[in-house]
Amino acid sequence: MPAFKDLFKGKQKYVTVKPTSIQTEQPDGLWSKCTRCGQLTYTRELAHNLLVCHKCGFHFKLSAAQRLAITLDEGSFVEFDSGLVSADPIEFPGYAAKLERTRQATGLEEAVVTGQGTIGGYPVMIGVMDFSFIGASMGSVVGEKVARLFERATRQRVPVVMFCASGGARMQEGVLSLMQMAKTSAACARLSEAGVLYVSVLTNPTTAGVLASFASLGDIIIAEPGALIGFTGQRVIEETIRQKLPPGFQSAEFVLEHGMIDMIVERRDMKKTLASLLALHERRHEAG
Amino acid sequence: MINLTLDFEKPLVELEKRIEELRDFSREKDIDLSEEIATLEKKAEMLRREIFDNLTPWQRVQIARHPRRPTTLDYISLIFDEFIELHGDRAFRDDGAIVGGIASLGGRPVTVVGTQKGRDTKENLARNFGMPHPEGYRKALRLMKQAEKFHRPVVSFVDVVGAYPGVEAEERGQGQIIARNIEEISRLATCIVVVITGEGGSGGALAIGVGDRLLMLENAYFSVISPEGCAAILWKDGSRAQEAADVLKLTAPDMKRLGIVDEVLPEPLGAAHKDREGMARIIKDALIRSIDELSGIPPRRLVERRYARLRRIGEFTVREAAQEEFAEAASAGGDVLRAAGPAGPKGEANR
Structure with missing residues (x-):
């Protein structure tokens, strides 16, 4: 100092x-x-x-734990699949060491935390991505935990709330990370067919391979104000079109205006908004 | 002028030029050089084998991007007896970077979709270098849904560097449409055979790349990021793409090993563009084989199998779960400082 x-x-x-x-x-x-x-x-x-x-x-940005703390009813969280940890499937240079460093620094095992809890008394399956873990990139573990969460929600017919944030697919796992987009989207399809509610919340930033898979497949898509939401990185677009991008491009407000999301909800209103949505989707006359 | 000779082919091209010169000389002077020519031709043949049997991943990427590499429309005209092209996404516009229609594969009606690169500069401008906008992916999905309705198998040709990275593509929801395509195709109740013919560039390829059987040409590649993009992130130097191509494990044999593709289709010696007809025959045979096999499976089972196929992709290890600390932090009620996470509020940046 x-x-x-x-x-x-x-x-x-x-x-x-x-x-x-x-x-x-x-x-x-x-x-x-x-x-x-x-x-x-x-x-x-x-x-x-x-x-x-x-x-x-x-x-x-919030850590996964912070997000869970301000979203779920106190004491209601039970974590799933916390023991799933990344391997180094294509022996990518520096990946194993990076994983170890990141685990040490963040205390997290991976970029997504999944589990169940209640919001305003309503049970939910919840997933929260944490940007501090390699940019919340999606590798095999993120894909697997998300797919398992959707499958569990499909079996138990419990709504899913997913707080998304990500730089995209995790390059260090090569094509296996790309294929997690397919795995998670296919799991979304089954949840949807079972008629179970899925609310996706896009937080800053939600981009690339995660935006182009489960993040965009919610029945209802919410964003936090000002969140960066886009498929292609801004530098790449600027290099392609050789122009500066307009201010506000790929912001939550921009994607709302272009019809890609349902609403923008401020953090202090998020829990009650989610609770209202859950209440409105409560199953009153469950068949069978 | 487009350079049609790849660097690693130069010794071979020079040798071929010398053979040609000898032939001309022998014709002009009326001298019999057939023995010398035969020797050189043998040498050229050996050199060709040596080069093409030992291609590096980067060399394969270059072949996959070769300006003379057959495009989807080339394969369509060589493989199908009949093809009726259909246009438009019924929402915004017809995207030339995606082609599609109804075709007959040896008498079997099929729906064909694919990304389409241009064969010259003018065509490339019309085709946007084969990089689709959201409306292109929407058109592909529309045709696939039509195939489902009329119980036709789908053949999807993938050769795309990536979804178009532009302002309008973002405005019209490039990420959204890719997600939607993958979701819908994953549960399409008809069989789908995907052929990766050239470049399999990330999400832009996956948007029409999910299927029941994946075939991949020997020199095609499939990757989460371009070698240039990977090099730029990894070494802050896009020119080290050659090394990036090695570490990304993006070749057809890699895809087979990783369980992503079912079959690697061999290319004629000197790669697909040296013998289009030969390449098309190989693809056609594989398509007929695949479709005849898959057509016998009831659609519901196909969808189940397709899910299982995607579901098992990924490698990870399972550790003893021990995260009480985390659970405690996560249950801290509304207090964000107490809930900062197991690492405490000083959690360090990692990228």
């Missing part, structure tokens, strides 16, 4: 404060700086506001 007087020395024009770690956006100091507007907020206060900036409404 530089001494206070040193901050104004030399060529440095801006004072760097490091209140949030860049990728996870987890506050780790007394004060937190908003990624979007730069507003400094007392971290306690930011946490009280569910990690949403008071000034500009920016929604910080």
Whole structure:
């Protein structure tokens, strides 16, 4: 930590404060700086506001545990398949080490946590992706856990709520990760045929192979405000069209306007929105 | 001018040129050089075998992208007795990067769909270099649903670098349509045979690449990301695509080993573009074999089998579950700081 007087020395024009770690956006100091507007907020206060900036409404990324904590009824969560861990199926350079480092740093076994719980008393099968685990990319384990969750929901006829976030398929597992798109989408098809509700919530960012599979297949698709939602990365599009992209391109608001999602729901309203949807889909006259 | 000679073919092309020169010389001067020519031809044949029996993954990628590589419409005209092309997605526009229609495969009515690259610059502009927009995928799905309705098998030809990465494609829901296609095709109640003929580029290929039997040409590739894209992420250097092609395990033999494709179709010596008719015959035989076998299976069972096929893909290990810490954090009620996760709020960035 530089001494206070040193901050104004030399060529440095801006004072760097490091209140949030860049990728996870987890506050780790007394004060937190908003990624979007730069507003400094007392971290306690930011946490009280569910990690949403008071000034500009920016929604910080949440860890899987945080998301579960603010979504499910207290004490209701039971985790599934936590023992599934990634192998290194195509012996991709550096992958095994990266997995190990990531497990150490995040305390997570993989990029998705699945389980069951209740929301406002209504039972749900729930999945939450955590961007801090290799960009919540989908490899064999993510695909398997998601498929198992859909299958369990199909058997037990319990609605699914999936909080999506992802950089896409996990390159380090080659074509096996690509095929997880097919596996999870096929599992969605069966859930749908069984007439069980699936609510997909797109959080910042939901992109590429995950957007192009189960994230887009909800009966109802919700997004958090400002979330980046798109298939192709913006840099790739800019290189293709050789133009700067318009502001707001691929934002939650943009995809709502283009008819790709049902609604945008602020974090503080998410739980009650989900509870209402679950209530409206409650099975009253179950046949058989 | 498009360069039609791949780097690794150069020694062979030079040798072939020398043979040609000798032939001309012998004709002009009326000297018998047949012995020398025969020797050189033998040498050329050996060299050709040596090159094509030892192709690296990157060389195969180059062959898959060869400008003379037969396109879907080339194969359609060579394989089917009759083809009636159908157009449009009934919602927005007809996408030239996807072709489709009804065809007769040795007397069997089938629905054919496929990505279509152009054979020259003008055609490529009309075909958008074979990169579909959402309406193209919607057209493919429409034709597949039609096949289901009339109990026709589906043949899908895949040769695509990727779904089109453009602003309008995003506006019209590229991710959404790929997801929808995969979901619908996974439960289509008619048999589907997929042939990966050239490039199998990621989600853009998978959107018409799910089926009951996957056939793949020897020099085609199938990958989660292009070698260039992989190199750019891995080494911040897109020019190291050659190395990326090695690590991605994207060749047809790799796909067979990984259980993704059922059959690798051998290409004529010197690759598919050297003998289109020969290649088409091999594909046709495999299609007839596959369809005759699959047509006997009731649609419900086909769909079950297709699901099981997709369901088993993936490799992972199972550890003793031990995450009480996590469960505790996740049950922290509305307190996001207490619930930051097992690593605590200082969880580090990983990408």
